[in-house]
Amino acid sequence: MVDGGGAADHSGDLPILTHEQKAAATLAYHDDRKRVSGSIAVLLTRASRLSVLLVTLVLLAGCTASWRAPVETRGRTLSAPARPAVVPRAIPQPVVAADEYRVRRGDTLYQIAWSRGIDYREIARWNGLRPPYRIYAGQVLRLKAVPQRRVPPPPSTPAAPRKTVRPTTPSGVRPSMPKVQRSLAWDWPVRGRIASTFNESDSLRSGIKIAGRAGDRINAAESGKVVYSGSGLIGYGRLIIVKHNDNYLSAYGHNRKILVSEGDQVTKGQKIAEMGATNHGNPLLHFEIRRDGKPVDPMQLLPRR
Known part of the structure; x- marks a missing residue:
């Protein structure tokens, strides 16, 4: 339809909806929105569940990781890293030579x-x-002297004659005399039968053995100082060693009881021990005398009886 002005009227092209049609369209629109909202809610729910699952997996992975709890000491937090166990190494002892x-x-x-x-x-x-x-x-x-290297003497040259000067001693001062050791007068350490004599070539007979009864009195054969008292020497049992001077020592072995200690001063005839027995059960005293470290025959020094 064309109005009188010649302009075209297009109002007739749009459909005219009735009230019922408008209401139906509105309901359809709301239904579509509800369906979209429901789909979005389902997606959000699935996403939320997936997020929870991922977080759980991360936490589980963290629990299985190797870590050590921190150590808290006096207000400070110190980490405690794992360290391998340290095994102490034995320190080797230097080898001791035969001498x-x-x-x-x-x-x-x-x-x-x-x-x-x-x-x-x-x-x-x-x-x-x-x-x-x-x-x-x-x-x-x-236990052996160190060998000394021999140095050749320097060439000798003739020396001028020297005037002999005699040493003088101040008046009132006596010159020092060399130390004189007192002579030793040995006595028998115990009364009894000689069960074994001395034999220089037999190390097992480096002294004499005097038989007796268990508990018999053992006396010092001469005065001196006890320099050893114990059972550390194999083959002697409970042993006493007495130093009499710079040259002589005496030994008393296989004692049942020792009555003196190291450092004690003893006099000749003093009771120093009680007789014991050997491994074979025979009561006896093993008696030795040594001069400058070497065994000597006690029968040559003890008085005849």
Whole structure:
């Protein structure tokens, strides 16, 4: 239809909806929105469940990881990393030569010298020891002199004659005299039968054995100082060694009971022990005398009976 002005009227092209049609369209629109909202809710629910699953997996993975709890010390948090166990390495002991000896706990210089038939003064000199000859466990002692290198003497040249001067001693001062050791007068350490005599070529007969009864009185054969008292020497049982002077030592073995200690001063005839027995059960005393570390026959020094 064209109005009088010649303009076209298109209002007739749009459909005219009735009230019922408008209401139906509105209901359809709302139904579509509800369906879309429901789909979105389902998607959100699935996404939420997936997120929870992922978080759970992450937490489980963290629980299985290797970690150590921190250590809290006086207000500070210190990490405690795992460290491999440290196994201590044994420190090797230096090898001791055949002419050396490693001191053990309880050893004395006199005991070591006695067991090897060496003068204790020689061992002291080789190792730079001075009285009272203290040694300590673990110390290595030389049992033989160190060979000295011989140095050729310088060429001799004729020297001018020198005037002899005699030493003078101030008035009132006496010159020092060399130390004179008192002579020893040995006595029998116990009364009994001689069960075994001395034999220089037999190490098992380096003294004499005197038979008796268990518990018999054992006396010091001469005055001196006890330098060893114990059972550290194999084959002697409970042993006493007495130093009488710089040259002589005496030993009393296989005692049942020792009555003196190291360092004690004893007098000739003093009771120092009680007779014991050997491994064979025979009560006896093993008696030795050594001069400069070497065994000598006690029968040559003891009085005749």
